[in-house]
Amino acid sequence: MTVLRDPADAPIDRREDGGPVSTGAPEAGGASSAIPPEIDGLPMPRRAIAASAVILAVVIMTLDTAMIAVALPAMARDLGLSAAASTWIVNSFLIVIVATLLPLAALGEAIGYRKVYLAGLGLFLAGSVACYLSSDFALLMMARLAQGLGAAGVMAVNGALVRFIYPGPDLRKGISVNAMMAAISSAAGPAAAGLLLTMGGWRLLFGLEIPLTLLSLLLGLRTLPGQSGSVDRIDGRAAVLTALSMGLIGYGLTELVQPAIHWSAASSLALGCGGIALLVRRLRNDPAPLLPLDLLRVTALRLSYAASICVFAAQMVAMIALPFFLHAVHGYSATTIGTILSAWPVGIALGALVSARLKYPLSTIGLGGLTVFAAGMALLAAFAGLGGVALLAAGAFVSGAGFGLFQTPNNSIMILASDVRRSGAAAGMQGAARVTGQMLGAALAALCLGLFGTGSVVPLWAALVLVMLAFAAANARLLAKRKG
Structure with a gap:
């Protein structure tokens, strides 16, 4: 087991407490070697610009759910929806994310994190434009599904890109900044939504996302690191089963609090958990499983x-x-x-x-x-x-x-x-x-x-x-x- 010293000079296991990690296969007890220099961070100023692009994307994706949740009453009034129906503007977004995060993470390992990340940003941008222009519930729901898939692409590989943007000594700082911005955005979303709603209505929330996402995309195109895939292929059946299982679990969780359809929630959760059990059985001997056993x-x-x-x-x-x-x-x-x-x-x-x-x-x-x-x-x-x-x-x-x-x-x-x-x-x-x-x-x-x-x-x-x-x-x- 590789044991190094942390900044406090206390011996800690870097597999458990962070720091240089191995590039070989994961081991139960520890790491085997340090990250090679060719992936040990970007040079300045490219590093600062790439980090800014990633941080901006984190803020946008995290703010979205928090802001839209506050805007639901206004959206329901404007679109003629019941309160229950309006919750699906948020629920659909979250279900798509939880269903596709792991398959898209596996895709990033196969074709490169940069490609998945930029494609996700582009799709989220298109979805934001569609949300801003939506005139009825059906169009808005389609746009939210596109936003959810795009957000999943960004979130699936965000942490991986951070690992390649910062050099080893600054990696903990980079992770800290990302964590801080995600948490602040999540907590600040309601207040931001209230301000925007008073200024121009619920469409302004999506209008704000458009220039910010475009800026993040342009910065990322110029500066994000590109890596070749680290796995040879994706298990297509496992990807589909993962998406279906996680989607069913997400649906079950959102419906669990509705007394009239408890059986629907229970059956969705049962089917989702059953799918996960099948995945575990299918992937238990896979060295790099899509469901990361x-x-x-x-x-x-x-x-x-x-x-x-x-x-x-x-x-x-x-x-x-x-x-x-x-x-x-x-x-x-x-x-x-x-x-x-x-x-x-x-x-x-x-x-x-x-x-x-x-x-x-x-x-x-x-x-x-x-x-x-x-x-x-x-x-x-x-x-x-x-x-x-x-x-x-x-x-x-x-x-x-x-x-x-x-x-x-x-x-x-x-x-x-x-x-x-x-x-x-x-x-x-x-x-x-x-x-x-x-x-x-x-x-x-x-x-x-x-x-x-x-x-x-x-x-x-x-x-x-x-x-x-x-x-x-x-x-x-x-x-x-x-x-x-």
Whole structure:
């Protein structure tokens, strides 16, 4: 097992805690060699431009879901939709992403990450234009499906490209910046949507995406690194089965909170899980499986994915439930609610910046971040009923800071604890964990609101439980590392 020293001069296993990784086949216990110099980052200023292109794309893709969710009432009124029908403007986007992330990650490993990334950006741009011009629900849904597929292409290989953009000493910083921007965008989306809706209606949200996506595409065309494929072929049957299975699971999660169609949700989840079981059986001896069983066998990665799902679910529950609670219980205006929630992304930014500079093993930083996140959620759950903008904003800030402290090291582990030739699969799993967590969080928030009403703090306590589950996973990761 290759053991190197981290910035704090504490011996850590780089397979589990980030850093130089192998270019050979993944091993259960560690890495075998360092990344060769020909893929050790881009020269300046090309590196800065490529990094900017990737960061901009991360912001666009993450903002989309958060902003559109806030705009659903306005879109429903304008298009003559019921509230239930309007949710599919968001749900369809997320289902397409979760269904196609892993197949597109495998495609990136086969033909090169740059090609998949740029094609995804181009498709997302076309979908954004179509959304802006849509005059009815059917056209809008087709455009959202195109956007979802394009976003999946970007998210599937984003982390892999970051690995090739930054040199080894700066790689952790690059991952930190990406994690920070994704988290900030997700939390800031509702406030941004509220501002844009007051300025020009829901189409302005898609109008904003058009120039930003075009800029990211043009910058990427000039500067993104190009690598040849690291695998010879794609298992077409496995790709189709993966997309169908993950799509069914995503559909089941979105429908789970609808009492009238519980059987539909249950059957979709059962069929999706059955498809995953067939995939595991088909791919168990594949050295580079499309469903990355090789990565899931690594304890650090498996537990990192679980922790990521839990924290994104917790954040989504809080982001959905808090506005309803603050309006129902305290009668706060949208502006006041936006002021309170804006403290969350500020906390994320500060937490991520601090995390990137701490000289401790990544697992230790992650546990500290989860402790802070739990403290913030406990503060919100316990004292939300008392009201007070300052108190509530403080709870949101502490929660965001803990989220930011955790995400940076956890993302580093998810990307760096894998073989470099499996960068596409690692990036795909990172994105899949994030989207799965967001879908679970949205479903849980809707379930809690339906059962307990908008004036209940139960969703906030549920978010705290999710943070504690993430802590348990991260702690198990650290214990497994010490035993190894």
